[in-house]
Amino acid sequence: MSQKIATRDAYGEILVELGKTNPRIVVLDADLSKSTKTANFKEVFPERFFNMGVAEADMMGTAAGLAAAGMIPFASTFAIFATGRAYDQLRNSIAYTALNVKIVATHAGITVGEDGGSHQSIEDIAIMRVMPNMTVIVPADGPETKKAVQAAVELEGPVYIRLGRSGVPVLFTEEEPFTLGKGKILREGKDISIIAVGIMVSKALEAAETLSQQGIEARVINLSTIKPLDEDIIIQAARETGGIVTAEEHSIIGGLGGAVSEVTAENCPVPVKRVGVRDTFGESGLPELLLEKYGLTPENIIKAAKEVLQK
Amino acid sequence: MVGTGQVDFNYLVEKAGTLRKHIIKMIGEAGSGHPGGSLSAADILTVLYFQVMNIDPKDLQNPDRDRFVLSKGHGAPALYAALAEKGFFPVEELWNLRKINSPLQGHPDMRKVPGVEMSTGSLGQGLSAANGMALAARVMGKDYRVYVVLGDGETQEGQIWEAAMTAAHYRLDNLTAFLDYNGLQIDGLCSEVKSPLPLLEKWQAFGWEVMEIDGHDVKEIWEACQKALTVKGKPTMVICRTIKGRGVSFMENVADWHGKAPNREQLEKALSELEGGSGGYEPKNCHP
Ligand SMILES: Cc1ncc(C[n+]2csc(CCOP(=O)(O)OP(=O)(O)O)c2C)c(N)n1
Ligand SMILES: [Mg+2]
Numbered sequence: 235m236s237q238k239i240a241t242r243d244a245y246g247e248i249l250v251e252l253g254k255t256n257p258r259i260v261v262l263d264a265d266l267s268k269s270t271k272t273a274n275f276k277e278v279f280p281e282r283f284f285n286m287g288v289a290e291a292d293m294m295g296t297a298a299g300l301a302a303a304g305m306i307p308f309a310s311t312f313a314i315f316a317t318g319r320a321y322d323q324l325r326n327s328i329a330y331t332a333l334n335v336k337i338v339a340t341h342a343g344i345t346v347g348e349d350g351g352s353h354q355s356i357e358d359i360a361i362m363r364v365m366p367n368m369t370v371i372v373p374a375d376g377p378e379t380k381k382a383v384q385a386a387v388e389l390e391g392p393v394y395i396r397l398g399r400s401g402v403p404v405l406f407t408e409e410e411p412f413t414l415g416k417g418k419i420l421r422e423g424k425d426i427s428i429i430a431v432g433i434m435v436s437k438a439l440e441a442a443e444t445l446s447q448q449g450i451e452a453r454v455i456n457l458s459t460i461k462p463l464d465e466d467i468i469i470q471a472a473r474e475t476g477g478i479v480t481a482e483e484h485s486i487i488g489g490l491g492g493a494v495s496e497v498t499a500e501n502c503p504v505p506v507k508r509v510g511v512r513d514t515f516g517e518s519g520l521p522e523l524l525l526e527k528y529g530l531t532p533e534n535i536i537k538a539a540k541e542v543l544q545k
Numbered sequence: 546m547v548g549t550g551q552v553d554f555n556y557l558v559e560k561a562g563t564l565r566k567h568i569i570k571m572i573g574e575a576g577s578g579h580p581g582g583s584l585s586a587a588d589i590l591t592v593l594y595f596q597v598m599n600i601d602p603k604d605l606q607n608p609d610r611d612r613f614v615l616s617k618g619h620g621a622p623a624l625y626a627a628l629a630e631k632g633f634f635p636v637e638e639l640w641n642l643r644k645i646n647s648p649l650q651g652h653p654d655m656r657k658v659p660g661v662e663m664s665t666g667s668l669g670q671g672l673s674a675a676n677g678m679a680l681a682a683r684v685m686g687k688d689y690r691v692y693v694v695l696g697d698g699e700t701q702e703g704q705i706w707e708a709a710m711t712a713a714h715y716r717l718d719n720l721t722a723f724l725d726y727n728g729l730q731i732d733g734l735c736s737e738v739k740s741p742l743p744l745l746e747k748w749q750a751f752g753w754e755v756m757e758i759d760g761h762d763v764k765e766i767w768e769a770c771q772k773a774l775t776v777k778g779k780p781t782m783v784i785c786r787t788i789k790g791r792g793v794s795f796m797e798n799v800a801d802w803h804g805k806a807p808n809r810e811q812l813e814k815a816l817s818e819l820e821g822g823s824g825g826y827e828p829k830n831c832h833p
């Protein structure tokens with residue numbers, strides 16, 4: 235777990251790979267191509283790259299048109315602008331129409347760091363998850379990002395992939411299979427389940443290790459596809475372990491925690507604790523310090539697990 | 546109206562130099578931030594804060610105060626430097642920029658910093674907010690003015706043009722906007738990324754009074770502000786030809802310095818250049 239790769243870097247690499255074999259792939263960006271790493275694609279395929287300037291709504295609408303005409307557009311910018319600035323374009327021109335647009339948003343969550351709360355997207359999973367027709371994926375590391383992007387190309391329809399700014403530990407090998415819509419048990423346990431996405435998956439594994447040393451065996455599930463949701467793996471976790479902790483770099487409202495709670499409430503009510511940003515905006519600061527201040531550490535997961543076990 | 550003779554332009558030039566030093570030091574201390582666009586807007590902010598605007602750090606809520614909106618919110622260091630120099634908070638606070646628990650967020654936050662009238666950072670939204678403030682003055686019968694600074698890349702946002710229509714439609718002659726025309730955005734030249742040109746003709750066609758000036762000449766900036774006071778029945782747009790990174794030789798007109806902090810050595814070099822005023826090297830001309 236020593237090597238770290240930013241998911242956006244993995245995105246930049248796979249996009250070029252896929253572009254070589256699939257001439258229908260076109261890429262759009264909104265003046266952030268160096269940060270989102272779509273600049274890699276631009277280097278190799280300048281004629282299939284469109285910089286839309288600082289115009290996210292226009293970018294999403296243009297992507298819809300490209301898709302309607304048979305292309306596979308990837309539209310990238312920061313998560314805050316992709317989902318916030320262009321919400322209605324996503325909703326009405328892309329989701330409502332079920333058009334084949336792939337929205338790959340980087341710099342999600344509070345680990346954006348110093349740019350501050352105006353740039354830290356903690357609502358995008360909720361926003362994207364609520365849209366009919368939309369597939370929502372939150373990869374946990376670089377290799378999973380590549381698999382998710384590949385899966386997105388194979389799927390006909392709109393996909394949202396949420397990526398981060400900072401490096402995250404590599405958890406999976408390039409050979410690790412990825413099935414869209416399926417969660418994955420990364421560690422077995424019968425006492426409690428920790429369901430995590432994105433950067434919180436490695437922290438969930440760390441928490442489980444510490445809990446194990448204290449005699450608590452936690453099941454750890456990577457639920458990278460938030461939509462369509464793998465309800466079976468959640469219900470199974472609820473039945474077999476009797477309690478769940480969710481962990482996400484997102485508001486505790488409407489994201490992974492919300493999704494898991496909806497499924498357990500309807501199918502197998504068990505205590506659920508949500509680790510995430512607690513209905514507040516973020517702020518400027520170093521990512522590591524922000525994770526501590528906003529309660530997104532392995533210690534926070536451990537504490538939540540113990541609270542669930544006490545119920 | 547104030548005559549030219551009553552304005553101490555040397556004082557303003559000196560003040561702009563102080564702002565630039567603060568900007569560079571602040572970003573250097575923070576280890577991240579946006580020097581290019583902060584330096585290009587420094588002279589505009591200096592003239593507004595130290596000559597033009599009716600504001601008082603001791604009377605923050607005065608309903609008659611002039612309002613300022615930094616629509617290109619990533620230029621926050623320039624705004625913070627102006628506010629600190631004006632006395633809204635101690636200069637020492639500047640060195641906490643972008644640090645956890647500091648009020649000085651990466652982008653201006655009106656709930657955290659005295660003197661910040663509107664939170665910005667998501668580009669394209671500031672002109673609409675400025676329009677709202679200008680409309681409020683009309684409703685309340687106030688004669689304050691609203692000032693707003695836009696980036697040239699920022700004008701690629703559709704909302705800017707929605708707001709441009711609003712300001713003209715409602716004949717907001719109590720609004721003066723400045724366009725920081727430095728020709729650059731993050732991915733390179735605005736004209737190559739997605740051209741917002743021609744600027745002058747666009748704003749004119751949208752029904753604005755348009756002037757074009759040297760955005761680093763404090764006298765021209767001040768004169769434009771004065772002229773805007775005489776415009777009736779429409780808003781004023783002052784297109785300011787500027788140089789991104791102005792004042793630091795190695796940052797000037799280099800897109801890469803949009804959002805990057807100087808290291809120790811670069812910081813020292815930048816500060817020593819700014820110490821010597823703008824002399825010592827030829828500022829680049831990026832508007833041939
Ligand atoms: C809505 C939105 N999209 C993207 C960004 C990221 N961004 C920050 S600055 C910038 C370029 C702005 O260029 P310009 O307006 O010319 O600013 P300046 O050259 O004065 O720094 C971009 C794309 C943003 N802050 N807001
Ligand atoms: Mg610019």
